[in-house]
Amino acid sequence: MKTKEKILETARILFNTHGISAISSKSIAEEMGISYGNLCYHFPKKDDIILQLYLNMQKNVEQQFKSIKEEVINLEFMLSRLKILFEEIYKYKFIYLGITKVVRHFDHIKKHAQDQFDQRWNILDTISGFLVANGYMKPFKDEKQKNMLIHALLMVSNSWISDAEVFYKGADEEKLDYYMQLFFNLVRPTLTEKGLEGFKKVYQF
Incomplete structure (x- = not known):
């Protein structure tokens, strides 16, 4: 190294x-x-270190999101990549714990973070369309319902570390699995029987 x-x-x-x-x-x-x-x-400067770590993290997370999108036809593989995504986020937990301070301090990071949010929204939109079209997910009653779910999923992926740092009371080795369950449970009410079976093959929830 x-x-x-x-x-x-x-x-x-x-x-x-x-x-x-x-x-x-x-x-x-x-x-x-x-x-x-x-x-x-x-x-x-220390700021240069923070910026490079942020860029490294975003690059790694973006690769995981793209892998999920590319493998959307393989539900089990796609779901398994979600855990790798959560692990990558946790690897850089200091960024998520101080994200407000970081984006206020670096204007270009704020713009980059907003662009990444939009890209991930589009990826989740594509995935939800696939799940509905292939009978894994119930059709949304309208665009607003779909958008609310996508926003909730992104909000959890962006903020679960802060919640875990303050409110999680379980064993450290079970922390990641707990928040994966929380993430999946947002999706669970929208799944069909076929979707539930597909999710259970990968993750018990």
Whole structure:
């Protein structure tokens, strides 16, 4: 692993553990056992580290969303990718815990986040259309009902980490599965018998 990658990985772990505000560039350098000057050669400011981690996270999450869309004809595979998506989000939990502060601090991140939201909305719209057309999901009574469900799913995927940090009371090793269940239960009332069977093959809920 190159120095630049080590800096990013060390920063990610420290930010996840202590939060963005509590960690400085010097803290990251000390944790790595390198000079502050060496770190600044790669990332002159802490903001540069945060921005690169954010971009890395968005790239990885976007790949998972695209995989889900591309494999929509394979329901079991598509659903299994959702867990990988949640794992990827949790890997960068510090961003989601401080997302309001991050987007206010970086104007271009706010615009990027909004663009990503729109792209993911379109992906979920495509998926819901496939599920309805193939008998996995009941037809929506109108466009508003469909849009409300899509927004709720995106809201959970964007904010479950904050909820988990404060309100989750279960075992840590069961945390991800719990929020996957919560995510799936938003969809459950809309599923047909065929859809319920398909979901149960992948995930018990």
